[in-house]
Amino acid sequence: MVCAHQVAPRLPPAIGRTRQRHGAALALRQPGFLTMDIFAALRARVIAALAELLPELPPEATAKVTVEPPRDPSHGDMATNAAMVVAKPAGIAPPKLAAALAEKLAALPEVESATPAGPGFLNLRLRADYVRAQIPEVLRAGEAFGQGAATGQRVNVEYVSANPTGPMHVGHCRGAVVGDALANLLAKAGHAVTKEYYINDAGAQVQALGQAALWRAAEVLAAQGAAGLLFDALRAAPAEARATIEAAWGTTLQYGGEYLVPVGAALAARDGAALFDADGRPAPGAADAARMLAVSMMMTEIRADLAALGVQQDIFISEAERVAAGDLDRAEAILNGKGLVYRGTLEPPKGKTPDDWEPREQTLFRSTQFGDDTDRALRKSDGSGTYFANDLANHLHKIDRGFDALVHVWGADHGGYVKRMKAAVAALSDSRVSLDVVLTQIVHVLKNGEPVRMSKRAGSYITLSDLIDEVGRDAVRFTMLTRKSDAQMEFDLDRVVEQSRDNPVFYVQYAHARIRSVLRAAGDPGPDSLAAAPLETLSDPAELALIRRIAAWPRTVEAAAAAREPHRIAFYLNDLAGDFHLLWNRGRDDATLRFIRAEEPQSTQARLALVAATGVVLRSGMAVMGVTPVEELRDERKGESAEPA
RNA sequence: GGACCCGUAGCUCAGCUGGAUAGAGCGCUGCCCUCCGAAGGCAGAGGUCGAAGGUUCGAAUCCUUUCGGGUCCGCCA
Incomplete structure (x- = not known):
């Protein structure tokens, strides 16, 4: 048998340059460092043979050479397109080149026979003992078999990143499973991987969450007999609590789910009646306190859900902390220094003009220079940062931490966000850092052949823990990976068990x-x-x-x-x-x-x-x-x- | 109006970044399964890869146009 590491020293140096990944991987291989791959080994053999046949051939001409198993097994164990790919730069007709190459390859210890076929394919039949020799390699490597040689690439995979405003549902679940498996896969391929969760704990949604927690706290305090006009009103008509509070506070409450009741109770137990002033309105600082406690408790729940799914992320990044650390201002300054920031007014979206549209001057980022469809707002008309701007801060932080490649797993509803984020990363890193976004399409859950509704407002809201309880963690994880992530998927609860x-x-x-x-x-x-x-x-x-x-x-x-x-x-x-x-x-x-x-x-x-x-x-x-x-x-x-x- | 994703066998889906006669499971048809490792097994039928152009030795795959389905689309996150 011939292992990959035995092939490497015979390669002309040029080969190593043209295919750095393979070249480097081969050179690194030693006995006991098991990254054996017979496809890569044979490809190296083919390229080496080409180099001997055609010394003048520029190395890059072999870049498209592949060695793959043919669809039809009767053609042999492996087939290479080498003669067809190289024919043009070499100035030799493919069949002629294939014949010459066949002679060379047939002499290799791994190869039983090499026969030209069709328009210039070269079919290889491998010696059975070479094929069999893979078995002891696999047994000695154990589960490390397939582990790619270290690439030196530092990759950050950010996934889940569900807003901390409620329990995880099946939509998040697909992203969690795909992201976790993708991160494992990249690590298996030899990259240094960090699994990351970005907590969206800044902005209007978490403020609404804090307000909902205060609402629940008020209900608890009322039930406990707290004194005050608001509490009297709540006791008089418990069923009308939401409307009563909305009238008293002059707001519209969101997040009516029962899951915030424990948060309200904890808040009431900790801060008591001090949360509200004499008029029953939130006291100064109460909104912040409620928001922070609610986010913290929701994150505890989300982490528990992730743990139940077997997902363990390396690092959790807080949006609010990054903004507080000044990353947003720094990101804007960097872009400004490159002339990519200006004051301007965006066009209304065509065909779907909102009723209340009016042109407003804002701070904009020239994302069109990086392939986006339109420039994007960095600051709202009141001067505060947009969500996109906060995400700039997040990405700048990643670039600062030295990652070479960023990967995101997002729901398909964020598809329109991809171009601007790629533009931002390219601009912030001078195109040194790549960003890939994997979009996961919708999951429809079926039970008894009927779709199960997932609306947060409906009572039949399916949470992640419901799903795991129903079919088990392994079935959830495996099934979520049985579709291409950019295709929609039906998750049939009956089928998976x-x-x-x-x-x-x-x-x-x-x-x-x-x-x-x-x-x-x-x-x-x-x-x-x-x-x-x-x-x-x-x-x-x-x-x-x-x-x-x-x-x-x-x-x-x-x-x-x-x-x-x-x-x-x-x-x-x-x-x-x-x-x-x-x-x-x-x-x-x-x-x-x-x-x-x-x-x-x-x-x-x-x-x-x-x-x-x-x-x-x-x-x-x-x-x-x-x-x-x-x-x-x-x-x-x-x-x-x-x-x- | 625009962006992104999908369209492959009756159904659900793969198709290894452009390779040879497009695959799997289910379903269907036929055979096998009284004993042996049967929550089955073997074989077969079933396709103008949504459509039309283009690129080249070669296209399900890349480009353009088009039809259908889905996600979105000013300061929300």
């Missing part, structure tokens, strides 16, 4: 449970003993297909991370589980294909090694998704273990 082929949560867990069952039956051999097993008996096409799937794991991680698409991990695991179940099922029809056969100790060891390696990759993938692998499944209908007896 169903034990059948069309429930991927079950299907993947079941594969792992079966693997554990086999290994237990074999006395749980350790990875070292399995890694030493001779593997020549693994020659069945289905076995080799499973090995190739396993070998594709590092590449899957790298591609999914680059695309910021954690759902690919769920699909990969579903495919991997399918390959494994296929083998298992065949053992049912043909006893000679069973994993454990007492009369054939050698082939048993080889198959156990394959089974164990499959389990390693399943666990590695589930770790990225934040799903717990199970030792066994239980059938509630039978009350028995799902293990084969």
